[in-house]
Amino acid sequence: MRAAMVVMLIVMPSVLLTSGSDDSAQIIALVAIFAALFTIVEYSASSPSLVEFRDAPPFNRVRFSALFATVLCLSVIFRGDAAPSAMTQFFQTSGTRVGETIDFPYSPVRLMLLMMPEDTSPMALAQLRDAAGLSYVISLFSIIWFVLLLRLQHWPRRGGAFNVWINLPTFDPTAGGDVVKRLMRDGRINIILGFLLPFLIPAVLKIAMNFGAPIRLVEPQTLIWTVSAWAFLPASIMMRGVALARVAQMIHLQRKRAYERAAAEGLLAA
Structure with missing residues (x-):
């Protein structure tokens, strides 16, 4: 499936x-x-490879659902140009309203528009604005939804054991330093990076264009995947940061309970 x-x-x-x-x-x-x-x-x-939180749903499900919803919405919007219908009109109208609402100075959507060459047609800019606005809103809702699920379902354990090796295959707990501090540090870095990437990516693309790498987001499929990646990657990184911080908090609480239990049983030196 x-x-x-x-x-x-x-x-x-x-x-x-x-x-x-x-x-x-x-x-x-x-x-x-x-x-x-x-x-x-x-x-x-049976052994982990690259996918993190493989046995800790719904982390990957929320990320995949956000990307799937983004690609679906943008595909329906651009389908309206060739085969208009009531559904495509609804998505186009929604995208236009969201894009116009978020398109204010220094917003990520405005930076995406400023990234485009000066000779870009107004229609292409309007399509980019609508796609970027709708994609950004979907990414924000995915982050909020994941945080709500984290609180309501007591993620990541949900009543069972949490295997750090399986769910964090790229994290080496023996690399040095306290595991909790390292997880909290990585979590904060991911959250900050996820917040900044929607602003940094247009700037990086603009610099690349100035050095002879023109980007023409005229072809619908290219625009769909570019805008989807622009909105999804920061949201995914931010959710990863929240998840790492939650795992660090869980390990800290487990240590605290273990110390308290050992002290109550007289196993710790006074």
């Missing part, structure tokens, strides 16, 4: 939109196959 959902996510823009060549369709199909194989291997293997 996970592999099937990943395939649906990757092929969704090319299926809903009529634009695109046969070569791009073949590349998308190849990427979807590799992503499905990676998902199957990653979640069926």
Whole structure:
């Protein structure tokens, strides 16, 4: 089921939109196959590899749902240009209102618009504004939803054991230093980075364009994936920071209970 959902996510823009060549369709199909194989291997293997919090739902489910919703909404919006309907009109109107609301000075959406070349058409800028605004709102809601689930479901344990090795395969607890302090430090860094990335990414792209790497977000599929990545990556990093801080808090509480239990049983020196 996970592999099937990943395939649906990757092929969704090319299926809903009529634009695109046969070569791009073949590349998308190849990427979807590799992503499905990676998902199957990653979640069926007994030892961890790259995916964090594999056995601590709904962390990955919230992240995937946010990306899926973003790609779906943007695909429906651009489908309205070729095959308009009541649904596409609803998404286009919603995107326009959200984009106009968030498009204020120094906002991430305004920075995305300023990134574009000066000769960009007003229609292309309006499409970018609507897509960026809607994507950014979805990413914010995903962060809020994850924090609510964290509080309501007592994540990550939810009544069971939490295996740090399985759920944090890239974290080495023996690398040196206190584990709790390292997790809290990494969590704070991820939260700060997730907050700053929506502002930094347009600046980095603008610098790259000035050095001879033009970015033309005219093709709908390119715009969909670029804007989705711009909104999803910071939200994902921020959720990871919140999750690391929660794991550090859990380990700290477990240590505190263990010390209190040992002191009550007289196992600690006075």
